[in-house]
Amino acid sequence: MPEDTIFARIVRGEIPADIVYRDDLVTAFRDIHPIAPTHVLIVPNRVIPTLADATASDEAVLGRMLRVAADIAAGEGIAQDGYRVMINCRDHGGQEVYHLHLHLLGGRPLGPMMRR
């Protein structure tokens, strides 16, 4: 069941995570294997498996995810230097957890988006 993703269990408080923000629509927590000094995941509280599954009725939560990412970046002190937000979608996008999540990455120069 999609409700049983590892991130849904974090949202429900069933498994521990370093939660940095939560509200009625989204929860943000630190990635367990960070690839940058700041690596926060922002997820919808209600499971949307992938970005490709989002519908018009999800526009509020999608917008909230981006705004919360910017607020967390400001709070982490990385907004001035800049940061990256990223969503991996399905197989070719390299998505591992099928619960939509936005990666907020920063705290060091991140280089080009992908190796060519």
Ligand code: 5GP
């Ligand atoms: P994806 O490749 O699906 O875009 O990213 C999944 C991310 O979730 C990875 O960066 C991985 O390190 C992170 N992750 C996987 N399992 C857990 C977990 O149980 N807790 C936390 N905090 N992060 C996790």
